[in-house]
Amino acid sequence: MASTARSDQLTASGAARPGGPGLLAGRSVSRVGYGAMQLRRLERDAAISLLRQAVDLGVDHIDTAYFYGSGFVNEVIAAALSAEDDVLVVSKVGAEPAPGGPLPLRLAQRPEQLRAGVEDNLRSLGLDRIPLVNLRRADHGPGLRPEGDQIVDFDDQIAVMTALRDEGKIGAIGLSSVSLDALRHALPAGIACVQNAYSLVTRDDEDMVGLCLAEDIAWVPYFPLGGAYAGMPKVTEEPAVIEAARTLGVSAAQIGLAWLLHHTPNTLLIPGTADPEHLRVNVGAGAIALDGATLAALGAVPSRSGDIETG
Template sequence: MASTARSDRLTETAVGAARPGGPGALAGRTVSRVGYGAMQLRRLDREAAVALLRRAVELGVDHVDTAHFYGDGFVNEVIAAALRPEDDVLVVSKVGAEPAPDGPVPLRLAQRPEQLRAAVEDNLKGLRLEQIPLVNLRRADRGPGLRPEGDQIVDLDDQLAVMADLRDEGKIGAVGLSGVSLDGLRQALPLGIACVQNAYSLVARDDEDMLRLCLAEDVAWVPYFPLGGAYAGLPKVTDEPAVVTAAQALGVSAAQIGLAWLLHHAPNTFLIPGTADPEHLRANTEAGAITLDEATLAALDSVPTRSGDIELG
């Protein structure tokens, strides 16, 4: 995989801020390769959440990832209130789950075609948009998390058909996939897939073949859980000795090294780290400007992947 530093990491966004991570193409748009995953906004009150999003825009973030099931619509409402047309922010959402406030986890799968359509409508309403530029279909084929049972076991072709209909109707601009298997991606490619969101990090590289396929097919790679450790028992990137050593040598945090490695590893990678803390937000965007030399990259590349396909949630 390509492991070269990018020289364009300080180009400017439409609002004049430096592009975190430099520019890349996502769903037909040029955006910063370091975006923002909005799920953690549900931990804040409305005023603080709006302020954090405004700060993200000031830092050059122009790619925000969300879902109606984040905070049962709260996060989408905050995004609608915080973002302005002149910010020129690409809003990406996802379907395939729905809120479950009283459940053991705050969501449940919603995989049936009629549920996917209803979720798009919920996202449109909450975000106050006529079209969502990119919507990811959240499967549950890979990675830690829920697994479908009963009527939630739905053929991918049936789901792709409704996503294609929604795109033809103009309600979504492009289709992505999340939590998908390699065979599932191959099956979906003829539809025209804009991106893949799978769990992936320095310590969880089971989807390396999928990343290579995405690179070959000009599909953006948007890893979630980019620092590992999302569930108890999963390895954390920040615990790795090679990561700690690199961070100490460069005078940055171990988390920033983990994010920088992802950007160096493949040129089609976009990051959506989430946080509810303004300082962590700043640090995440600054990770896009870190240059890793060949010796450091070699040390990081040698870190073994230890995740497996753990089923949790």
């Protein structure tokens, strides 16, 4: 038992797990993972190099989607990683690429679009089965809202995701941008994780965090430092965060990420970056210990959504 516990602290490459081990889709992963969206900003070789650096730093949980760069990010992941790396690749469906549009994606919520999205991910990742696929809804949090034929019954979406799992094309189902009521409704289908916008300064989903903890569902917040849209509060501008960073000799961003890891044990992080130094900083947040006084000061920061402009 002791040796098993020790092995959970290390990745397949022998690197220490940043943030320690967490549970996702039935397996141990590093609590600090990597969100791959920003790889679309890089040339192919630089993107591959950054992924290899992430693995060397102990990252073994990577979040992606086919609509990140119209398959480019997935193809880079397929080229950079091998089976020996034992990295859990998580993808998502519910949107599709929209080259030349005001945003680089558009919603793709209909059941046949979800199925097509899984097939696109399988092909571009070079996999026969994706361990975990998140259904990106659009009825909660910042971002796009469905219109017309993109207003789809949730049960129809869950049905096709369950069918894809039964067919062996996906291993587990996750949800993203969902409401508390939607999560409760979907629990009988078996939900492995929830990805919603959440940070120290935008804690509207606190009840959902608690439900995920009670149901052994991984909580994987995106926009973990806020500030993704105009009007969205930024964690790094909070006086309590700045003071904690000064006291501990770390960055304000690291404090924001460390607070999330301290908040609940089922929290996993997927901060994204295209910069190698930022990658090291993000991974380093997993080693930051916050004492009771610091946690109390950070916990007293008010939650506020702000006047968010999503474009």
